[in-house]
Amino acid sequence: MEMRPLVGGHVVLDFVNTVAWRLDPARFADDLTTADALVTWLRRTGLLRTDPAPVSPARAAATVKRARKLRDDLYAVLSASIDGQEPPSDAAEAVHHAIVQALRRARLTGVVPLQWEFTPADVSELPVLLALEVWRFLESVDRTRLRQCADEGCGWVFLDSSRNGSRRWCSSADCGNRSRARRHYERNRPRR
Numbered sequence: 181m182e183m184r185p186l187v188g189g190h191v192v193l194d195f196v197n198t199v200a201w202r203l204d205p206a207r208f209a210d211d212l213t214t215a216d217a218l219v220t221w222l223r224r225t226g227l228l229r230t231d232p233a234p235v236s237p238a239r240a241a242a243t244v245k246r247a248r249k250l251r252d253d254l255y256a257v258l259s260a261s262i263d264g265q266e267p268p269s270d271a272a273e274a275v276h277h278a279i280v281q282a283l284r285r286a287r288l289t290g291v292v293p294l295q296w297e298f299t300p301a302d303v304s305e306l307p308v309l310l311a312l313e314v315w316r317f318l319e320s321v322d323r324t325r326l327r328q329c330a331d332e333g334c335g336w337v338f339l340d341s342s343r344n345g346s347r348r349w350c351s352s353a354d355c356g357n358r359s360r361a362r363r364h365y366e367r368n369r370p371r372r
């Protein structure tokens with residue numbers, strides 16, 4: 181699995197960004213193709229501290245599918261919000277459902293303030309862990325800071341923490357540079 185930079189500013193946005201070039205069918209790349217890839221990614225972000233017990237190949241495949249569906253429904257909801265649109269109702273409903281299901285699995289460790297924890301017993305419980313993080317994120321996200329990269333094909337989302345809220349690119353070294361190079365080329369192209 182390629183180690184892409186984590187530029188979302190929140191682990192849940194980095195989760196959405198495990199699809200690269202989401203808006204460009206020719207370059208589209210999904211990093212979460214196997215349960216091993218999912219575990220590796222979760223360990224890298226710190227969400228998962230120990231390797232969960234493995235499950236059968238069929239259950240592992242179903243788990244990856246569930247994680248990807250949560251991710252893609254969340255992308256649909258977030259990108260609509262960024263555009264000032266109403267989120268698609270099927271995607272919003274699916275995210276809602278995943279969160280409610282996950283909350284039932286969390287263990288309360290404090291009431292005031294509310295505290296909870298969840299440790300996946302095996303690989304099949306990884307989507308629960310993700311849905312709980314999605315809940316945490318959606319509960320507190322500053323919508324005015326949510327952005328989608330200005331590159332046509334990139335599709336990555338991030339939190340803009342710049343002082344004046346002017347960040348346009350997932351990464352200025354990457355999409356930002358490409359755009360500058362393109363503009364430079366277009367400016368300097370001989371006119372006929």
Ligand SMILES: [Zn+2]
Nearest residue numbers: 329334350355
């Ligand atoms: Zn980008």
